[in-house]
Amino acid sequence: MTMPHIVAIRAFTDNYIWVIRDHYHAAVVDPGDAAPVLDYLRQESLKLVAILNTHHHNDHVGGNAALLRDYAVPVYGPAGEPIPTLTHRLKESNDRESEEGCAYISEFALSLRVLDIPGHTAGHIAYYGANMLFCGDTLFACGCGKLFEGTAKEMADSLQKLADLPNETLVYCGHEYTLNNIRFARVVEPSNQALIEREAAVEKLRKQSLPTLPSTIGLEKATNPFLRCQQPEIIKNASNYAGEPLPDPVSVFAAIRNWKNHF
Numbered sequence: 001m002t003m004p005h006i007v008a009i010r011a012f013t014d015n016y017i018w019v020i021r022d023h024y025h026a027a028v029v030d031p032g033d034a035a036p037v038l039d040y041l042r043q044e045s046l047k048l049v050a051i052l053n054t055h056h057h058n059d060h061v062g063g064n065a066a067l068l069r070d071y072a073v074p075v076y077g078p079a080g081e082p083i084p085t086l087t088h089r090l091k092e093s094n095d096r097e098s099e100e101g102c103a104y105i106s107e108f109a110l111s112l113r114v115l116d117i118p119g120h121t122a123g124h125i126a127y128y129g130a131n132m133l134f135c136g137d138t139l140f141a142c143g144c145g146k147l148f149e150g151t152a153k154e155m156a157d158s159l160q161k162l163a164d165l166p167n168e169t170l171v172y173c174g175h176e177y178t179l180n181n182i183r184f185a186r187v188v189e190p191s192n193q194a195l196i197e198r199e200a201a202v203e204k205l206r207k208q209s210l211p212t213l214p215s216t217i218g219l220e221k222a223t224n225p226f227l228r229c230q231q232p233e234i235i236k237n238a239s240n241y242a243g244e245p246l247p248d249p250v251s252v253f254a255a256i257r258n259w260k261n262h263f
Contacts, residue, residue, distance in 0.1 A: 003130065004108045006172060008211050009036050014176045015059055016213065018134060025049045025107040029127070029134045030174055032059040034066035049107045053077035053086070054136025055124040060174060061085070076103040080123030090125060092116040103127055117162065119155025120145035128165065133217070135162060137174045141215040142198070143181030144226040146261065152254035156229070159253075163227050167218030178202050178212035184263045185225045188256055189233050194222040229253045 004025075009017040011033040018029040019040065027050035031037050041048055048071040053061050055078060064075060064085040079089035079100065092114050093101025103112045112127035117138045126135040137145035138155070139162050147155055182199045189195060198219070202212050221227050228234055229249040238255040239246045246252045 004110065006132065006170075006214070007040075008213065009040055011036055012059060016172070016174060016176065016211065017063075018172050020105070020108065020110070021046060022108060027052060027105050027108070028067070029172070030054055030060035030136060031063035031067060032061065034063035037063060037067060038070065047071070048073055050103070050105050051075040051085075052103055052112070052127055052134065053083055054126060054134065054138075054174070055121040056081040056083050057121065057137070060136060076127075078121075078123040078125045081121060090114045091123075092125070102129075115161060117158035119150035119158045120148055122149040124150075124158075126162065128169070131166075131168060132170050132172060132214075133162065133165060134172050135174075138162070139171060139220065139224075140173045140175060140181055141171065141178040141212055142185050142195075142220070142224050143177055143260070144224075144257070147257060152257060153250050155257070156226075156250050156253040159226055163217060163221055165217050167216065167221070169217040170214040171216060171220060172214050176211065176213070178215075179206050182223075184260050185223065187263075188225040188237055188259070189228065189231065191233060192223065194219075198223050225256055226253060229256070 004020045004022045007019040011017050015032055017031050020027040026046040026048055028037055029052045050073050061083050074087045075085050076088045077083045077086045079091040090100050101114050112129040115126040117124050117126050120137045138158055179202050185195055205212050229252040235252055238252045241259050242255040
């Protein structure tokens, strides 16, 4: 069977709804708005076969109900979050045979493992498989999500879990925030040459109104300050921002997350 490919549908001002598709079928990740999804399905003559949600925020789940009016499909999502349209409540499991630990899309013979990644929301999950990571609003290209429901330690641990995936893993996150994130990262770690090169590449893409995604785990580890909290330059600059020495990576993470909130 041919591997499906991934297409980005733009929604609202900066959301991406990810479509996993072949010639006949489509699954959608985080459809905050049904209208652009329905338009795409009609234009491409595709049948919707599954909906996958990473967390409960309306810009990621708001289109579920309208899509279900046209397509009776399974809806996968986090077990611990209030999403009324879910049919399959998922959470991370060490048992590879566990149904609650993966989303299986039979039309693609695609199994996506569930990772619990709290921080942005309390029950946020990611889907990982076939070299793809759908991580919602936890890990962004050169950034991370705000701590709406979790602690700095929870988010730092969640990001480390994602950083431990293979470097070649393709990262599909929920928003086009990359250029703004890079500009912040350049203040936090100005001597990072990989970051300087990334900024030039991203500026070129955005001038053409092209997505800056997917990223890769390897690129994030080289340029994303929230994955680099043990780097001396970041520790120094975060400590300067905080006005005190920061003793460990979680306190560094907390300081730069707070810094980004006010950037």
